[in-house]
Amino acid sequence: MKPQSWVSPALAIAIATGMGCTSKSCPPCEAAKAQAAAAGHHASGKSDSNEYYALPGIDHGLLQSPVNILSHETEHGKHTIVYRGGDEAEVVRNLGTTVQLGFGRGITTEFDGHVYEFMQLHFHTPSEHLIDGITYPMEMHLVHSRPGPSADSPPAYLSISILVRMGEANRFLDEFLDAIPTKKGKSTQIHDVFLHDMFPSGFNFNNIHYYHYKGSLTTPPYTESVDWLVAKEVIEAGPAQIQRINLLEGNNARHVQALYRREIDE
Ligand SMILES: [Zn+2]
Numbered sequence: 001m002k003p004q005s006w007v008s009p010a011l012a013i014a015i016a017t018g019m020g021c022t023s024k025s026c027p028p029c030e031a032a033k034a035q036a037a038a039a040g041h042h043a044s045g046k047s048d049s050n051e052y053y054a055l056p057g058i059d060h061g062l063l064q065s066p067v068n069i070l071s072h073e074t075e076h077g078k079h080t081i082v083y084r085g086g087d088e089a090e091v092v093r094n095l096g097t098t099v100q101l102g103f104g105r106g107i108t109t110e111f112d113g114h115v116y117e118f119m120q121l122h123f124h125t126p127s128e129h130l131i132d133g134i135t136y137p138m139e140m141h142l143v144h145s146r147p148g149p150s151a152d153s154p155p156a157y158l159s160i161s162i163l164v165r166m167g168e169a170n171r172f173l174d175e176f177l178d179a180i181p182t183k184k185g186k187s188t189q190i191h192d193v194f195l196h197d198m199f200p201s202g203f204n205f206n207n208i209h210y211y212h213y214k215g216s217l218t219t220p221p222y223t224e225s226v227d228w229l230v231a232k233e234v235i236e237a238g239p240a241q242i243q244r245i246n247l248l249e250g251n252n253a254r255h256v257q258a259l260y261r262r263e264i265d266e
Contacts, residue, residue, distance in 0.1 A: 063224040064257035065215030066128035069264055077212055077265025081229070082110040083205050085118070087195035092176050096184035098122040098249045101176065101193070109144050109158060111227060116144035116158040121195070125246035127163055128218055128253045129230050131211075136234065138164035138242045139253070140198075148225065157217070157226040160210075162198065167236030172198035177244055198235055208233055213264040218254040232266070 085107035093100045100122040107118040120143050127139035142160040149156075164170075175193040196204050210229040216222045 060216070060222050061224045062258075062260040063214055063216055063262065064222060065218050065226065065228060066130070066254060066256055067213065067215065067259055067262075067264070068130040068133060068256050069211050069213075069230060071132055071211075073264070074211060075263045075265040079112050079210075079212060079265075080110070081112075081210075084108045084110070089121070089176065089190055089193040089195070091187050092180050092190050092193075093187040094181045094184055094248055095122075096249070097252055098124070099180055099245050101190075102187075109160070111158050111229070114146055114156070114158075116146045116156070119143045119145055123245050123249060124253045125242060125249060125251065126253050128256075129161055129163065129228075130256055131163070131230075135253075136163040136165055137239075138237060138245065140164065142195075154223045154225050157223075159226055159228055161228065161230040163231065163234045164237045164242065165234050166239050166242065169238035169241055170198055170236060172196075173237055173241045173245075177241060180244075180248060182248075200235075203233075209266065211264050211266050213259075213262055215262075216257075 086104065087107065089101040089103055091102040093102065100120050102120055103118055105117075108115050109118060110116070122141055122143070124139045124141065125137065127136035129139060140162040142162070144158040144160070145155040146158075147156070148154050172193070172195065175197060176190050179188045179190050181188050199205075199207075209232045211232060212230075213228050214224070215226050215228045216224040217226060
């Protein structure tokens with residue numbers, strides 16, 4: 001499985017530095033960088049200032065992410081979701097702009113009849129999505145993709161977002177925190193790191209309820225082919241755990257985008 005990343009520009013230092021995936025072995029991300037470069041953005045991390053003061057519908061479309069989810073304004077949706085395959089991470093990477101976990105091939109999530117392959121999990125500190133205006137200290141993105149409808153269309157993405165609040169130390173994070181390379185661009189093989197350990201005992205992915213909406217990648221080229229599933233159940237992690245990830249990746253959340261008549265269902 002090839003890694004791929006679409007972490008967001010850091011809010012605080014976005015104009016000066018920009019952010020993005022630095023993975024070398026990442027076809028979707030390389031394609032994204034190429035598109036961004038063609039559009040006048042700099043895949044190296046430097047960005048044109050107008051990227052951050054973009055006009056919706058002109059510089060980008062009207063389906064941008066992240067968004068602020070207002071829990072009392074959601075619609076009733078009907079979706080099916082089926083998780084298949086394992087959940088053991090094999091490698092942890094320090095990309096500088098995010099901490100990313102890689103997994104073996106064959107882990108899929110079926111959403112509304114479409115099968116998406118799980119590609120990677122990465123972290124944002126603080127959260128990109130807001131719920132009722134609340135920013136959480138951390139957000140995990142489980143990035144899935146499947147081929148687009150035609151050869152020249154972008155992949156269709158499914159991104160599962162897990163928000164994290166401060167609380168008890170999280171077992172899943174403890175399983176790999178010490179293995180994260182301190183040097184940007186480095187990776188380490190890991191063992192006995194399981195996604196299901198992020199949840200309290202007795203809870204797993206099948207228990208999760210989601211908000212769903214149509215959105216975009218949160219880093220250039222902001223491709224609008226993403227089905228977002230934002231978990232309603234917020235998990236806990238220790239303040240020191242969150243701080244360790246933030247020290248490695250910095251503040252890497254894109255600012256909130258307008259909904260423009262999009263509905264969020266649940
Ligand atoms: Zn992300």
